[in-house]
Each structure stands twice: as structure tokens, then as C-alpha cells.
Amino acid sequence: MNSITYSIDLSALRCPRCHSDLLLHEAELIRCQGSVTHEFPIVRAIPRFAGETYIESFGVQWNRYEVIRPEMDTVTFHAKTGCWPQDLAGKKVLDAGVGGGRYARLIGEAGAQLVGLDLSSAVEKARKVCEDLPQVNIIQADLLNPPLSESVFDFAYSIGVLHHCPDPRKAFAQVAKSVKPGGQLAVWLYRRNTLPQELINKALRAVTTRLPDSVLKFWSKLLTIPGGVPGLKQTGSKLINFSTFEDKHLRLCDNYDWYAPKYQSHHTLAELRQWYLEEGFEEPRELRPEKAGRLYEWVYDHDLIIGSGVNMVAQKRS
Ligand SMILES: C[S@@+](CC[C@H](N)C(=O)[O-])C[C@H]1O[C@@H](n2cnc3c(N)ncnc32)[C@H](O)[C@@H]1O
Known part of the structure; x- marks a missing residue:
């Protein structure tokens, strides 16, 4: 972290447990003002x-x-x-x-x-x-x-x-x-997409969300290929999701973003x-x-x- 001192602004915040006001107790600790004190570290x-x-x-x-x-x-x-x-x-x-x-x-x-x-x-x-x-x-x-x-x-x-x-x-x-x-x-x-698209996606994600990170990374990278091919990127991405950004690195992140998270609702x-x-x-x-x-x-x-x-x-x- 650089040398800027962050003045933590608590004016828009309150205790998530008892909803009382929060105070900066020490440089690295926030305390709530409820009858039972809750503490939250600043790290x-x-x-x-x-x-x-x-x-x-x-x-x-x-x-x-x-x-x-x-x-x-x-x-x-x-x-x-x-x-x-x-x-x-x-x-x-x-x-x-x-x-x-x-x-x-x-x-x-x-x-x-x-x-x-x-x-x-x-x-x-x-x-x-x-x-x-x-x-x-x-x-x-x-x-x-x-x-x-x-x-x-x-x-x-x-x-x-x-x-x-x-x-x-x-x-x-x-x-x-x-x-x-x-x-x-x-x-x-x-x-929410059409029913066939939703079913295919659910089946795929049932697998990808359980993959080890290294395999998921590989899968996300593999899917950057069709996302860069004109013609294929417009049609193929209607069947299974892959990113079609121009920038390959963005495609990689976007593919991971789709296939990794545990929850994804439409x-x-x-x-x-x-x-x-x-x-x-x-x-x-x-x-x-x-x-x-x-x-x-x-x-x-x-x-x-x-x-x-x-x-x-x-x-x-x-
Ligand atoms: C796809 S990212 C979008 C991030 C950012 N809005 C953007 O577009 O660059 C979704 C983010 O939501 C966050 N998120 C999901 N569930 C959350 C929750 N219950 N509370 C707070 N953040 C949550 C995730 O940690 C993740 O960083």
C-alpha cells in the first residue's frame, strides 16, 4: 500500500449486526455503538x-x-x-x-x-x-x-x-x-436465454464450477479461440457462451467470469x-x-x- 493515509469514511455505514453507528476506534479497528459492541478490523x-x-x-x-x-x-x-x-x-x-x-x-x-x-x-x-x-x-x-x-x-x-x-x-x-x-x-x-441455451449452460457450468483452477484457466483460454474468429464468434456464442471482445486478455477474463462462479442466475x-x-x-x-x-x-x-x-x-x- 502506498503512503496515502486513507480516512475511512463511516458516514454511509452502520453495523451489519445491530445496525448501530460505527466509530473508528483505532487506526485499524472499527467498533459499533450498540449495547453489545461489535468489532471489525481494517486490514x-x-x-x-x-x-x-x-x-x-x-x-x-x-x-x-x-x-x-x-x-x-x-x-x-x-x-x-x-x-x-x-x-x-x-x-x-x-x-x-x-x-x-x-x-x-x-x-x-x-x-x-x-x-x-x-x-x-x-x-x-x-x-x-x-x-x-x-x-x-x-x-x-x-x-x-x-x-x-x-x-x-x-x-x-x-x-x-x-x-x-x-x-x-x-x-x-x-x-x-x-x-x-x-x-x-x-x-x-x-x-434469461431460450430454454435450450439455458439447459446447455446449466450442464456445462455444473462441470466447470467444479474444476480445479488450473483446468478452468485452460478451458477459459481455449474458449478465447472461437471468440476471435469472425463468423464463428457471432454464431457459436449463441450455443455456448464465450466472450467475443476484440482484446484476447479481456476474453480470457470474461470466460473465467462466466464459468467459475458458484452462483449464476438469469x-x-x-x-x-x-x-x-x-x-x-x-x-x-x-x-x-x-x-x-x-x-x-x-x-x-x-x-x-x-x-x-x-x-x-x-x-x-x-
Ligand atoms: C462479475 S463481478 C463484477 C464486478 C464489477 N461490478 C465489474 O463489473 O467489474 C461480480 C462481483 O460481485 C461480487 N459479489 C457477488 N456476490 C456478492 C455478495 N453477496 N456481496 C458482495 N459482493 C458480491 C463478486 O465478488 C464479484 O467481484
């Missing part, structure tokens, strides 16, 4: 509210692969949240499932006060990536029981995260609660819209991918693109 400038459980593959993935591509990340962030990083300057922002910190870095650089939360050891990478941004607070915590105050964030986003929780609906509710009335929440989840737009309405958000707006073309739109709308998303943003009722 390598990261408050630790929970430890890695079913989520180890993400720690491996984000610490292993170098995927930060600022220009591309900015465009992707805009496509998946409906706003540009600079729109968030001066705002209190939550990155729910910060991973290796590629979006947290952009938002922190733009001048937001950001909490980046993740359960896996990806937080080590996120802290490193944001090491020169003291207004970015990275915390290790579980979205199913997060140490977040209610109604505190102007903007929250969760990109490709909730479908990796054993209970995505509950995780959505927890994130939604932390948004201020009048604040916004953007969520991107895997789209959702419909109607389902996500319903979640927003149930949590008190108004008129959820669909965010569509920026790839143009009528054929792409057609296959997208017919749920044929494996790995594509359902993506919405909405404002919380004031």
Missing part, C-alpha cells in the same frame, strides 16, 4: 465486515487479470448506468459489487465520494487500483447483509453482481434501501422491473446495449445472446 486500508465465502473465484479472477481499459470502461459504464462518470462529481455513490475497481476508479476520479463494496478478495485489487483516490472507500462486506445506512446514496449501481448471490432479490432490496429518496439505482443482470426484464416497483422506485427505464443494427436488436430481443443483460435505471420515490 490493508480495507474495513472487513465479512470474509470470503462462496465467492473465492472472483478474488482469483480480479487479482489475476488486468482488465482496466479506461476509455472502454467509461463507455460501458454509461451504457449500463445511463450516466457519465462526471455526472456523479460531488455525489455519494455506491458501487455494489466493486470487483477489481474498474468503475470505482472512474467515478472516484470524477470527484464522487464512493463506497465500493465486495465480498471477495477482489477488494485488494480495487483498493490498489484506487490507491490515489482517498475519497474512494473500499469495504469487504456481503450484499445480503451489508453495513450500509439506509437512504444515504445519491446514486447506486450494481453491474453484473446480484445474479452471483444465492438470493439476488434480497441483495437487490438491500442495495435499494441504501438509496436516498430522489436518488437513482442502476442494475445490470444476466438475461433474469427477465419484467422481473427486474417488478423488483424496482416493489422497492419504491418510479418508472424503471430499460437501458439497451449500444451495439446497433437490426439483426443484433432482433437476437437481443429474442433472448438469444448468451451473456447479455437486462438493464434498468430508476429513481426512488421522494
